[in-house]
Amino acid sequence: MDTILKTASVLLFMLPVWTGATQQTSFACEHKTPVQVNCPEYHVINVIDAFYGRLEKDRCGWNKNDHCKADNSLSIIKENCQNENSCALEASNRVFGDPCRGVVKYIKLDYECLPAETVTGEETRTTFACERETPERVQCPDHYVIEVIDAFYGRQEKDRCGWNANDQCRAENSLSIIKQNCQYENSCLLKAHNSVFGDPCRGVVKYIKLDYQCVPIEQERVAIACEHENDVTVTCPDGYAMFVYDGFYGRDDLTTCYQYEQTKTDCIASGSGRKLWELCDFKQTCELRARNSEFGDPCKGVRKFIKMFYGCLPNYY
Incomplete structure (x- = not known):
């Protein structure tokens, strides 16, 4: 992931690496050398709280202004660090803006290192x-x-x-x-x-x-498009393509795409699974149009839907 910092501006006083979920607090002072924040292997950073500014008089030198905090600093730090094994920070006005001119500011980061499996x-x-x-x-x-x-x-x-x-x-x-x-x-x-x-x-x-x-990413998913509603765009991330496992146009339950009482649940358009495969398989994105004009009408008067089972696989085949 791109780091927040490329040039000068932080000294991060790191506590030792912990493998449990104990909260740690680290500080980064403005105008100091950049530092990398690291969790152990197979662990990721969970940001509990963070800010850039000054809320103590005697942190990173002394200043009487202790009510200075950049509004967007938590979201910027989260964007860089949340769920990452490591991240870099820069205590700099270039990153966060200057919430109090002429005051030396700092980053305060409260975080924990969580096992990756608890996140994923x-x-x-x-x-x-x-x-x-x-x-x-x-x-x-x-x-x-x-x-x-x-x-x-x-x-x-x-x-x-x-x-x-x-x-x-x-x-x-x-x-x-x-x-x-x-x-x-x-x-x-x-x-x-x-x-x-x-x-x-x-x-x-x-x-x-x-x-x-x-x-x-590779986990099997389900995409649904309801008749009489907008088309549904199905997309895999960059570098991945769809693998269509199965699908149909019709109705196989009473609750999906519910609008009024339905009584028929064994309504499947012939050949609809193959049409979905031709439409979406090996594509990064495709449009699902739940319409009789696309698949035919297997059960007149019944509100139908597309149900497609697919996964996103690395696009190297």
Whole structure:
């Protein structure tokens, strides 16, 4: 991964490497030599908290200004370090901007080294992005991608991102928008803004909540496109191509693409699996169009869908 720093500006006083999940705190002073932050092999950095500025009078020399913090510093440090085995930092105005001119600033980094399998296994992780704050970057390790478990934009807690009595506010389309941005990507940016989701509750500070897992790129996935809805774009990361295991156009359950009561679950368009294979196999991206004009109509009056089982494999064959 690209490092934050190329030139001068930090002295990071590192504590010894730990293999457990014990929280560590390190400091990096402005105008000092750059330093690499490392976790042991098969471990990754989990950023607990971080900032660039000054919140102590006697850290990195003395200064009476102890209320100076760059607004975007946590997200920048997370973008560089989160879920990485190592990362480099630069305590520099060039990276973070200058929140207090004439004051020597520093980076404070609270982190832990986690075994990689706890990040990339079945554990669900949760991240938040607050409205009116710097967008939050979600990052999985190399060769892993984000699988969205659940997400919304709105407010479901009174004391998240400040306090508000309204805790029943949720944008209806937020899950699909967040999925479109993050699903099966190595990283994505969460921008909590009405321009993205609309405003489900005027005058209330809202936030994004994202529950996700980091899964191997090669893991089998399912793509679904519903009849009478927009086409669905299926994409693998750069350097990977789709391998289509199976698929169909029709209906095999009562709940997928639910709109009104369905009674038929044995409706499969003849040859639809082969058409999906011809459309998507060995491609980095393809469009799924759930339409009778594409596959024929195996059951009139029944709302149908495409269900395609596929994986993303390295594109070297």
